[in-house]
Amino acid sequence: MGMEAEAAVEVIIVGAGPAGLATSTCLNLRNVSNIVLEKDDCSGSLWKKRSYNRLKLHLAKEFCQLPHMPFPKETPRYVPRDSFIQYLDDYVSHFGIAPRYQRMVESASFDVETGKWCVVVKNTRRDVEEVYYGEFLVVATGENSEGFVPRLKGLESFEGVLMHSSLFKNGEEFDGKDVLVVGSGNSGMEIAYDLSNNWNANTSICVRSPVHVLTKEIVFIGMVMLKFLPLKLVDKMTTTLGRLKHGNISKFGIEKPKHGPFYLKAKTGQSPTIDVGCIDKVKTGDIRVFPAVSSIEGDKIKFDNGKIKHFDVIIFATGYRSTVKKWLKQNFQNIGKGRTVFTVLDSRVEDC
Template structure:
C-alpha cells in the first residue's frame, strides 16, 4: 500500500548519481522537498572516474532521466564526459537541493520505531520519514583474495583505476574478467599499443552486437523481459549464431547456458565494442581464469603460468550497503537490497532503494521508472 503522507521533514536521498538525482527531481516536481546527500564534492562522482573511452551501451533516447532529454549532439551512444555534463545540467535545470561532502554512515530507526535517523559526517543526525538509498551499483571495488597476490612482483590494479591505454604502451597486460568492463578495457589496450593483451575468462560470456541493422540490443532487452526464459534463450542463441562469429578456435567458446538465464543470475551480456575483432585478430588472447599468484607469475586454472607486467582486475564491485543498512534486514545474501523502486521490505516502511540492479533493458531507463514510482508513493 502506498504511503500517501507527505513527510514534514525532507526526504533524504543518499547519493547524487543518476538514480538519486532522478528521484529528487520527481519529488520536487510533485511539491515534496528532497535533499540529496553526496559524499564527494560534485554530482556524478562515479561517472567521472570511469575510463576515458566509455560510452553508454544504451541509446541516448532511452537513457534520459525524467524531465530532461539528452541533447542530439551527444550522438546515439553517449560518452562518459557527456553523461557527466548531462547530470550536471539535470541538477541545475531541476534546481535540486544537493549537499556535497556529507557521507551517511548509518541509517537507524527513529525514536519509538517511527521514521528514520541518518548518522552522517560531522556528527550530523538527520531525522526524516523517508529515505532513498541511491549510492550506486558500482560502489566498492572488489578484487578476489587470490593466494599470493600480496607478493606479486608486477603491478596489480582494479579496473576502476584504469583510465586509458597510454601508461601500458608496449607492456604485457592480463585483464581478469570478461564482463563488459573487462572486454572493453582489453580491446582498448589492444588498440592503444599494449605489447600483449590477455583476457582471463572463467565463464565465457554471451556477446551481442550493440545494434544490428540499426536496432539496438537494449530495445530487444526491453521487449523480451516478460517473455519465458526458455523462449528468450532459444531466440538469443539463434541470433548469436547469425550475428556473432564462433570464437572457440581463439579460446572463447559459446556459453553453455542461455543468455536470459545468465542475465537473470546477474551476468549481463557483453556488448561488442571491439572485442570480437581484437580476438579474431590475435590482439586479445583469451586464457583460463586466474587461480593464484607466484612471485612474478600468475597461475591460471588450467595450470598455465604467465608473466604479465600488469594485471587489471575487472572483477566488479560490491554494493557496500552492509554498514549503512545491513542491520535492518533489508539486504539479501549477496548484500543487495531485497526490494527496489516503490516497494519496501515488510515492516521497514519509508526506506527505498534504486540503482542496485543492472537489467538488460538498461540501468538508466530503470532508474527513470524507479524515480517516478517512488515519487508517486511519497506524494499525497
C-alpha cells in the first residue's frame, strides 16, 4: 500500500452523517477550511444502508433539521426514512459539501509542539494511505459505528438465524417464524411490531432493563415544556401521560425506571422508547415479553425467569459501540472537566 501526499486544513471532520454535514456547512459559511472524511461510499450511510424500511424520525422535524436548511413545508412532522435520506442528499448538494468517501481513519494524534492534529486514513478505493493535518478535529461518527451483540452463554450453538438490527430491512423472510427480538429500545420495539403486525411472525421481545415507553406526541409535548418548566416537573407530567396512554405495563414485564425520561436523557444519554404500536400488541398477547436471556442451547432459549422456548430467529436490537477509541490516540476522559493541551470539537451543536 502506497502513501499519498499530505493535505492541511483548519478543521478535519470525521464522519459524513448529519452531524458532520452540518458542521462542514457552518464552517464553510464562515470561510473556515475543512475536510470531511467518510469511511463509506456515501453520506448518511447509517440511514441509507443500516436502517429498516419503515423507520421514521422519532422526534418532530423541527428538532431534527440541519442548520440553515429547514425541511420543506410538505414534509410530514415525523419524517420517514426515505424523505430524510433525500433531505440529506439535498443538503449536501445545496451547500456543495464534498466529503472524501472511502476514507477509513487508521489513527488520529495531536502533536503538542506543532499544535496540529495528524490524521492517517486508508483510501480503501485506491488502497493507499493519506495524511491530513488540522488545527481542530471534529469526531462526528455518532454512537452507531458498530453493531453490538452481547456475549450470551451458548450463543454459538444456536441453530437458527442470528441478525443484528442494523441488517434488518423488513420481516418478509420471517413469515410464520418464531422470532426473538433482544432489546427494548426504539429499534427493538419497532422491529417486533413490524414482525407481528405485517409479517405474521410469532414475535417475542426480551426486556432486560427498566425502560420508559412514551409516544412521539408525549415526547414532543415534553420537549416543548422543557423550554418553560423545570425538568423534574416535565418528567412527572410526561410519565403521567404515558401511564394514561398505556396503563400499568409492568404487569406485562416492562418495568419503569426510577428516574424520569428527560432526567435519564440528560444524565446518561438513555432515550425513552417511542411506541409505534408494540405495547398494544403486548397487551393482546401477540407479542410476548421475556426477561434477560440466561442461556442458549440449540434452538432453545432459557430466560432468567426459568422459562424455555424454541426460536427460529434472534434479532439483536442491542445498540452500537463507537469505534473511535480504536483510532483516537489520546485519552479524553478529562475533556470538558479541566485544562487540556489540545482541542476537540463536539459536533452536537444546536446552532451556528
